[in-house]
Amino acid sequence: MAVLQFREAIKHAIDEEMSRDERVFIMGEEVAEYNGAYKVTEGLLDKYGYWRVIDTPISELGFAGLGVGAAMNGLRPIVEFMTFNFAVLAADQIINHATKVKYMTGGQADCPIVFRGPNASAGQLGATHSVAYDSMYAQFPGLKVIYVSEPNDAKGLMKSAIRDHNPVLFMESEQMYGLKGEVSDEEDFIIPIGKGKIKREGSDVTLVAHGKMYHFAVKAANELAKDGIECEIIDPRTVKPLDLKLIVQSVKKTNRCVVIDEAHPFAGLAAEIGFLIQREAFDYLDAPVLRVCLPDVNAPFSKPLFDAWLPSPKNIIDAVKQVSY
């Protein structure tokens, strides 16, 4: 095990895959000469040169689509968005093209591409820079959606994403890039897409939390343990395909569940998981499934408003107490 920062873990995965497969290249705004807006690609230009580490103009729609074409034509692009808020401009290429080209051509063309970058809020950056997009993209058939919480998961899943033969969205967080964690130094360490993980065992309530919210769930669980409430935390890691089996197994054991998701409430991951649990484990539930997510309003700038807006460990604790009557 080596201790790596989140950003380093992602970089190591990209580096390993680039040296393994010459078809893999990375492009995006400031990824090359500036070494990445958040330094995820630091050193890759020096190692792989201008051929494979490529700065783009601020043309998200253009370079995302260019990636789709390059993927169809035999390459394996990694497209970095400075944040997924800006990928909205490229949504036509992701949603209308990357996900549909194989199907529309009756299987003639594949699209092995990774779209990656930070997702969701990162402090007081205002309404246009704070949206969590993982649930939205998971709505569309033809996409795999990953949103990781820890360096080890980041490394193993990034490698899987690059090797996958389909379009994959890989989501990170500006606020987690500096986070350190143990990362496997097993050669060719891979975590399969679609596998969640029980990250804390407990018998009283199941918390499902991914991405940045995973860390809030851990905080809440540590607090609750002081009151004798033992939470089981499941990090799905992959939003789609979702590791439903793992969640259902846990709920059958704890009989209670709170889903924590940094998205707005309507039709988000929390709604989906709530529905699936009632379908798969209705008879096991001792309380309704609750969710902790963003309110149905835009991100405010002002600090106290922002703090009230973002789900907090306190919100999670309250929800757990509500289901643990």
Added chain:
Amino acid sequence: MAKKGTSDIRFAPTGMESPEKGGVQKGVDLPAATRKKHKSLGLTTQHLKDMYQQMYLQRRFEERAMQQYQKGKFGGFLHLYIGQEAISTGTVFAFNNDDDIITAYRDHGWGLCRGISANEGMAELFGKATGCSGGKGGSMHFANVKEHFWGGYGIVGGHIPIASGLAFANKYNSNGRISACFFGDGAVDQGALHETMNLAQLWKLPTIFVVENNGYSMGTAAKRHTVAEIVDRAKGYGMKSAVINGMDVFSVFEKMKEIAEDVRKHSEPWFVEIRTYRYRGHSMSDPQKYRTKEELEEYQSIDPIERLKSYMLQEKLFKQSDIDSIEEGVEKEVLAAVSFADESPFPEESELYTDMFVEDNPYFHV
């Protein structure tokens, strides 16, 4: 496997190397400044005083804001306009007060020029209820719609079509107003610009597309992210165009006045490239390795505020003591704004749910 020589392929132009080796030159080439004196531009000494005060206010407001940011008084992004003040000032003096202006996130100067007080501006940076956008927008979203400043926007290129929408409504209503959209050299590469230029020319909208080319898009020199001369984009659309020296407020004033009159008279769009330079990093967390200190100093030595001051003194229109008293007034105003922002209350938590919909009691999904 790679064919022989593929690893020499370069897609994006490279930076820090010499032009001979295929690298690019940095910064911007400034066109000649106007040689006209203030009177022949139709400016009075009072105008000069107001212009100087406005530019100095923008500068000191941001220098103080930067200090407050470094002290941890507020968070988020902070993009400073320092070096580019002649553009906002020259334009606002050239336009009618009800002409519509919209810009990107580097918006403090524009706000101050268009009626946002130092108090309201600083309070917005601090996220206070007394801020121009009630603390909801922060640095990137100054706005004063009442005085036709439609705000700063954070998605690069996102506000460009909106500016033409403002112009569309003006033409629809035949109200004689024009609109102008200010955006960076980086935004030139967005599809939104090209779709909108075509629409605006096709529908003859009374609007001005203005690129504030400050040489860089974040850490990327303009020549590394966009082809040819930016101003030549106009040709493909048959649009009227101009290049302006943005380090000289008289040049900006003169040209923007002519252009505004032309747009108003003919209801036809213009595409304008104003060349300038940003002194500070892109935002507060930029190590600026992509440019040299010498390059920065070259532009600082032709500072637009110093230039106006020298003119005012050399023409013997003002004494040094007059300048001093303008500067002292501004300094007081800005310091008072810092205290005002500091002492103002944060918005109430219930404000989270206001300004989402027009109704008093809207539906929120829970």
